[in-house]
Amino acid sequence: MEFMTAQKEIENHIFTIRGIQVMLDRHLAELYEVETRVINQAVKRNQDRFPPEFCIQLSDEEFLNWKSQNVMSNRDKMGLRKSPYAFTEQGVAMLSAVLRSVTAVKVSIQIMNAFVEMRKMVLGNAALFQRLDKVELKQMDADQKFEQLFKALESREQQPEKGIFFEGQVF
Numbered sequence: 001m002e003f004m005t006a007q008k009e010i011e012n013h014i015f016t017i018r019g020i021q022v023m024l025d026r027h028l029a030e031l032y033e034v035e036t037r038v039i040n041q042a043v044k045r046n047q048d049r050f051p052p053e054f055c056i057q058l059s060d061e062e063f064l065n066w067k068s069q070n071v072m073s074n075r076d077k078m079g080l081r082k083s084p085y086a087f088t089e090q091g092v093a094m095l096s097a098v099l100r101s102v103t104a105v106k107v108s109i110q111i112m113n114a115f116v117e118m119r120k121m122v123l124g125n126a127a128l129f130q131r132l133d134k135v136e137l138k139q140m141d142a143d144q145k146f147e148q149l150f151k152a153l154e155s156r157e158q159q160p161e162k163g164i165f166f167e168g169q170v171f
Contacts, residue, residue: 007114015066058083
């Protein structure tokens with residue numbers, strides 16, 4: 001796997017679930033070149049190494065929400081009958097230690113780098129995200145005012161008491 005391609009591919013498989021960045025078991029399996037069941041077995045056999053801050057299983061609702069938000073090919077949909085495990089950055093590191101393969105170690109380093117880069121991007125653009133939030137709030141306020149104006153124009157119940165003002169004069 002070429003590093004830059006791998007970096008982008010990894011970043012595309014990092015999702016925010018429950019407010020934390022995670023990777024799903026199926027994507028890790030693909031990167032580690034093992035079957036998803038191998039990862040799931042490793043988690044079940046080493047439960048003490050995977051506390052909730054390292055690894056979570058998505059609820060049915062989270063899983064359906066994730067599936068609806070991600071464009072998936074038919075191949076990606078195969079085997080997605082039960083909710084997958086989601087691994088935090090620490091969980092990925094622990095998983096590579098549990099799997100003990102050369103590929104797992106190499107890929108884990110790339111994954112750690114991808115998590116770091118994504119964190120830098122989020123932190124570097126925090127001010128931009130805040131500005132976008134403010135613009136969105138202003139836009140929602142303006143939309144609400146326009147809606148009130150349109151309703152008033154459509155209702156024709158209220159008639160103006162005076163005409164148009166021009167430099168303090170009433171017409």
